[in-house]
Amino acid sequence: MDKKKVAILGASGYTGSDLLRLLLVHPNIEITHLTAEKHAGRMISDVFPHLRGFLDLELKPLKSKLIPKDIDIVFAALPHGTSAQVIKELFERDIKIIDLGADFRLSNKNYKKWYGEHPCPELIKKAVYGITELNRDQVKKAKLVSNPGCYPTSAILGLAPVLKNNIADQTSIIIDSKSGVSGAGRSPSLDYHYSEVNEGLKAYKIGEHRHMPEIEEALSNYSGLKVQVSFTPHLIPMDRGFYRPYM
Amino acid sequence: MDKKKVAILGASGYTGSDLLRLLLVHPNIEITHLTAEKHAGRMISDVFPHLRGFLDLELKPLKSKLIPKDIDIVFAALPHGTSAQVIKELFERDIKIIDLGADFRLSNKNYKKWYGEHPCPELIKKAVYGITELNRDQVKKAKLVSNPGCYPTSAILGLAPVLKNNIADQTSIIIDSKSGVSGAGRSPSLDYHYSEVNEGLKAYKIGEHRHMPEIEEALSNYSGLKVQVSFTPHLIPMDRGFYRPYM
Amino acid sequence: MDKKKVAILGASGYTGSDLLRLLLVHPNIEITHLTAEKHAGRMISDVFPHLRGFLDLELKPLKSKLIPKDIDIVFAALPHGTSAQVIKELFERDIKIIDLGADFRLSNKNYKKWYGEHPCPELIKKAVYGITELNRDQVKKAKLVSNPGCYPTSAILGLAPVLKNNIADQTSIIIDSKSGVSGAGRSPSLDYHYSEVNEGLKAYKIGEHRHMPEIEEALSNYSGLKVQVSFTPHLIPMDRGFYRPYM
Amino acid sequence: MDKKKVAILGASGYTGSDLLRLLLVHPNIEITHLTAEKHAGRMISDVFPHLRGFLDLELKPLKSKLIPKDIDIVFAALPHGTSAQVIKELFERDIKIIDLGADFRLSNKNYKKWYGEHPCPELIKKAVYGITELNRDQVKKAKLVSNPGCYPTSAILGLAPVLKNNIADQTSIIIDSKSGVSGAGRSPSLDYHYSEVNEGLKAYKIGEHRHMPEIEEALSNYSGLKVQVSFTPHLIPMDRGFYRPYM
Numbered sequence: 001m002d003k004k005k006v007a008i009l010g011a012s013g014y015t016g017s018d019l020l021r022l023l024l025v026h027p028n029i030e031i032t033h034l035t036a037e038k039h040a041g042r043m044i045s046d047v048f049p050h051l052r053g054f055l056d057l058e059l060k061p062l063k064s065k066l067i068p069k070d071i072d073i074v075f076a077a078l079p080h081g082t083s084a085q086v087i088k089e090l091f092e093r094d095i096k097i098i099d100l101g102a103d104f105r106l107s108n109k110n111y112k113k114w115y116g117e118h119p120c121p122e123l124i125k126k127a128v129y130g131i132t133e134l135n136r137d138q139v140k141k142a143k144l145v146s147n148p149g150c151y152p153t154s155a156i157l158g159l160a161p162v163l164k165n166n167i168a169d170q171t172s173i174i175i176d177s178k179s180g181v182s183g184a185g186r187s188p189s190l191d192y193h194y195s196e197v198n199e200g201l202k203a204y205k206i207g208e209h210r211h212m213p214e215i216e217e218a219l220s221n222y223s224g225l226k227v228q229v230s231f232t233p234h235l236i237p238m239d240r241g242f243y244r245p246y247m
Numbered sequence: 248m249d250k251k252k253v254a255i256l257g258a259s260g261y262t263g264s265d266l267l268r269l270l271l272v273h274p275n276i277e278i279t280h281l282t283a284e285k286h287a288g289r290m291i292s293d294v295f296p297h298l299r300g301f302l303d304l305e306l307k308p309l310k311s312k313l314i315p316k317d318i319d320i321v322f323a324a325l326p327h328g329t330s331a332q333v334i335k336e337l338f339e340r341d342i343k344i345i346d347l348g349a350d351f352r353l354s355n356k357n358y359k360k361w362y363g364e365h366p367c368p369e370l371i372k373k374a375v376y377g378i379t380e381l382n383r384d385q386v387k388k389a390k391l392v393s394n395p396g397c398y399p400t401s402a403i404l405g406l407a408p409v410l411k412n413n414i415a416d417q418t419s420i421i422i423d424s425k426s427g428v429s430g431a432g433r434s435p436s437l438d439y440h441y442s443e444v445n446e447g448l449k450a451y452k453i454g455e456h457r458h459m460p461e462i463e464e465a466l467s468n469y470s471g472l473k474v475q476v477s478f479t480p481h482l483i484p485m486d487r488g489f490y491r492p493y494m
Numbered sequence: 495m496d497k498k499k500v501a502i503l504g505a506s507g508y509t510g511s512d513l514l515r516l517l518l519v520h521p522n523i524e525i526t527h528l529t530a531e532k533h534a535g536r537m538i539s540d541v542f543p544h545l546r547g548f549l550d551l552e553l554k555p556l557k558s559k560l561i562p563k564d565i566d567i568v569f570a571a572l573p574h575g576t577s578a579q580v581i582k583e584l585f586e587r588d589i590k591i592i593d594l595g596a597d598f599r600l601s602n603k604n605y606k607k608w609y610g611e612h613p614c615p616e617l618i619k620k621a622v623y624g625i626t627e628l629n630r631d632q633v634k635k636a637k638l639v640s641n642p643g644c645y646p647t648s649a650i651l652g653l654a655p656v657l658k659n660n661i662a663d664q665t666s667i668i669i670d671s672k673s674g675v676s677g678a679g680r681s682p683s684l685d686y687h688y689s690e691v692n693e694g695l696k697a698y699k700i701g702e703h704r705h706m707p708e709i710e711e712a713l714s715n716y717s718g719l720k721v722q723v724s725f726t727p728h729l730i731p732m733d734r735g736f737y738r739p740y741m
Numbered sequence: 742m743d744k745k746k747v748a749i750l751g752a753s754g755y756t757g758s759d760l761l762r763l764l765l766v767h768p769n770i771e772i773t774h775l776t777a778e779k780h781a782g783r784m785i786s787d788v789f790p791h792l793r794g795f796l797d798l799e800l801k802p803l804k805s806k807l808i809p810k811d812i813d814i815v816f817a818a819l820p821h822g823t824s825a826q827v828i829k830e831l832f833e834r835d836i837k838i839i840d841l842g843a844d845f846r847l848s849n850k851n852y853k854k855w856y857g858e859h860p861c862p863e864l865i866k867k868a869v870y871g872i873t874e875l876n877r878d879q880v881k882k883a884k885l886v887s888n889p890g891c892y893p894t895s896a897i898l899g900l901a902p903v904l905k906n907n908i909a910d911q912t913s914i915i916i917d918s919k920s921g922v923s924g925a926g927r928s929p930s931l932d933y934h935y936s937e938v939n940e941g942l943k944a945y946k947i948g949e950h951r952h953m954p955e956i957e958e959a960l961s962n963y964s965g966l967k968v969q970v971s972f973t974p975h976l977i978p979m980d981r982g983f984y985r986p987y988m
Binding site: 437 | 755921922923927929930931933934935936937938939940978979980
């Protein structure tokens with residue numbers, strides 16, 4: 001089988017670098033293009049020294065024109081808004097696009113309410129919500145896959161069978177989620193300063209986290225019910241929420 | 248003011264040693280008697296080297312006869328069952344007793360159900376539940392204070408005003424608690440092995456944790472209502488749950 | 495005994511807040527004045543909620559004129575340079591000054607080399623290096639105490655008896671130090687971002703850390719020898735280096 | 742390319758389970774036999790739930806006879822002594838054996854001194870020390886590869902070029918190593934209890950750690966010099982020493 005050529009947009013953040021880790025050991029993938037605005041011009045192995053010898057690509061600026069014509073799959077690990085803009089420019093190409101960001105997870109109405117004006121609302125309906133366990137066939141055929149957020153993934157996988165089988169009332173669901181710190185990204189702030197996070201935990205954005213409408217939309221679409229959840233995210237002193245170091 | 252003479256029974260566990268830390272800087276307390284079964288005969292400063300120079304007492308075996316006659320206050324930081332047995336033997340003395348364990352927190356009926364036969368059920372009613380914010384006057388006058396468990400302390404302080412003011416229905420309370428690892432004590436087991444706890448979290452004893460009846464009894468006694476809670480404790484990768492290293 | 499009135503300059507950093515924790519339980523101290531540039535106008539208990547009920551002072555701007563006349567002791571937990579400037583203005587008052595920063599730890603020659611021009615070099619010789627175990631009598635009588643850095647404290651206490659008794663050659667000392675993250679202060683940066691520190695460790699500023707000349711000067715002064723050290727600091731994933739949560 | 746059939750002896754410890762993680766994504770490997778004394782009869786995916794769906798093998802007792810005839814490669818992740826015993830029984834088979842334990846790392850003389858009597862000293866010389874960067878060709882052809890210890894790997898890779906190029910005196914090497922807790926294995930003890938490790942670090946087995954003779958032998962063999970090292974291992978609060986969660 002020929003290897004698929006892959007570009008990763010936003011390769012120096014936590015999402016992009018973890019994707020690198022996974023794709024590097026995939027037997028049918030060849031990574032050939034990486035972008036990173038802040039580190040453009042540097043080698044990826046200078047930013048992440050553990051990649052030296054495994055991947056020695058130069059990081060390019062995020063310009064759709066610079067993405068080679070022979071790329072088969074583009075992964076976008078970019079801030080919301082930025083992601084939709086680039087995907088709009090790439091959409092006519094004969095490629096698959098997998099967006100790890102938030103731009104194609106919500107209906108246009110909810111996107112406007114929770115994130116702001118969408119750069120290309122006409123593409124929203126063309127995206128398949130990439131939760132494979134529920135949408136496997138559609139994901140296979142999709143041109144644009146919109147991967148779910150971290151909290152929604154865990155909540156949806158647990159709740160889908162509950163709602164499908166009418167085990168719980170769809171208006172009385174309480175989601176008490178915990179996440180490690182890498183979910184907040186790689187930009188320093190006092191909230192994620194080591195000594196502020198270590199030996200503590202906190203609930204945050206109660207009732208106003210952007211993953212709440214995402215969970216509600218995804219579960220409503222799946223179950224055909226009007227799902228309403230109470231969602232409380234917590235930050236706890238570990239790197240990832242879904243992750244054990246031993247696999 | 249004369250200093251009160253204090254004995255700590257069970258001084259080599261986490262509860263006992265943290266009590267030591269607090270009492271050592273109290274201006275009206277003098278610690279004069281310590282027990283620790285496993286370490287009897289050793290100096291407390293050999294077990295906890297940070298105490299060297301602050302407290303150089305020998306650890307004694309746990310025998311009520313060995314507790315000096317001039318002790319004013321006894322703190323018991325002992326396993327349940329053991330605690331009630333010693334307190335029974337000390338009860339006739341003219342002292343104050345503060346039990347940090349579980350033996351006097353529940354009614355005899357619930358104690359039997361959740362812990363087993365009580366060594367001295369006749370003393371249960373003489374104990375004051377030591378949650379100062381709610382029982383301040385009784386605590387002041389009590390001969391025997393039964394300090395609340397860790398989870399109950401946090402749950403009761405939050406829920407007491409809610410119930411007192413009829414803000415919530417007393418049968419629909421959901422308590423989602425998180426604790427650090429020191430609450431599980433100092434006995435090694437795979438559950439509390441560093442690499443099993445680090446970078447993970449888990450819910451445990453769902454619906455069957457002994458702190459659930461304690462929370463329900465305490466809140467029912469306080470509010471006059473029949474309180475029923477859903478209680479889910481979680482273990483998270485930190486030392487304590489109520490604790491920030493900077494004070 | 496009358497309580498001494500204390501001012502803490504720079505009360506919202508890690509050094510200042512830990513000093514607060516220690517002084518609040520000191521029976522002969524009354525804290526009456528706090529400063530914090532960034533948080534001036536707020537209550538200290540808003541910045542550190544664990545202090546609510548223990549200390550409800552307003553944070554003032556750092557102006558020497560605002561420090562009340564009846565203060566007995568001033569602690570400065572300020573950036574270097576800033577500290578010396580304020581101490582210069584306060585020096586004529588009949589008070590004790592304890593500087594927790596770096597401004598009076600080095601000779602003027604080394605200060606110039608490692609930190610830059612000193613705001614009041616004439617005061618350097620009036621400062622006593624506050625390592626009590628070696629300078630106890632001088633510290634007692636000093637008007638200005640210059641507290642040692644974190645790494646120097648641990649290195650000097652270990653090496654002083656070694657040098658005093660000629661056990662090691664003063665030119666072949668290797669110091670391999672490890673510190674938790676709070677030593678780097680409370681300003682966010684990628685270096686101290688939780689996910690960059692957790693599950694890792696690193697050596698840094700090898701051969702160029704400002705605590706190296708401090709260790710060499712202090713040990714040379716103490717031993718009368720010309721001490722030269724190889725000093726390698728490491729950052730490890732914990733809050734403090736000298737600290738165990740249980741006392 | 743045909744997939745190689747692999748057996749892992751000791752699959753429920755940290756070494757075995759991390760090997761599982763690595764081999765499961767290897768395109769030319771098929772894992773077909775697992776042993777685990779304590780968990781024999783259980784599924785590996787019951788012991789490590791993250792493997793469910795990836796590997797659903799039953800754990801077998803550690804008996805050489807039970808290892809299928811068609812296995813191509815055996816990995817041993819067993820306690821020392823046990824490992825050599827099994828390898829002795831398997832040695833006549835036409836397979837490759839990779840020992841992750843300590844049994845074939847030292848000369849017989851040093852093994853006797855540091856570990857005790859060797860179960861099959863005649864095989865020691867047939868083992869190739871599996872540090873690929875230095876012994877790549879020999880490793881390729883070896884029937885029995887003895888993988889180095891964790892500390893030795895890091896020390897040897899750093900020191901080999903230094904010694905080869907005569908940059909340092911081979912009798913004045915100081916190795917100050919730090920390791921996470923998983924290196925100590927999965928058996929609970931107070932030393933590795935979460936609250937004893939978290940927020941602390943300690944040096945241990947100074948001058949008497951079994952990895953010291955291993956480092957000295959390997960570096961002496963490689964450089965032709967008689968290498969003597971000062972080796973100080975430290976335990977620090979993280980899972981692994983050589984590991985960053987993001988790759």
